[in-house]
Amino acid sequence: MMDKTKTASVLTCPECGHRKEEQMPTDACQYFYECEQCRTVLKPKSGDCCVYCSYGTVPCPPIQQNKSCC
Numbered sequence: 001m002m003d004k005t006k007t008a009s010v011l012t013c014p015e016c017g018h019r020k021e022e023q024m025p026t027d028a029c030q031y032f033y034e035c036e037q038c039r040t041v042l043k044p045k046s047g048d049c050c051v052y053c054s055y056g057t058v059p060c061p062p063i064q065q066n067k068s069c070c
Contacts, residue, residue: 009056015040
């Protein structure tokens with residue numbers, strides 16, 4: 001199952017719409033992400049564990065593997 005886990009996700013800023021592909025950490029959650037275009041600091045939406053689950057095209061690796069995250 002590990003070999004099907006995706007580690008790249010495209011984050012989309014909800015403020016300006018800027019999109020950027022980022023590598024997701026496989027051993028930790030990323031709670032904050034600063035948009036390089038408008039400098040808005042993204043935080044997870046209520047109920048999500050990290051910015052990738054809230055704003056990314058792919059959820060974080062632990063969620064992909066049906067594991068608890070952070």
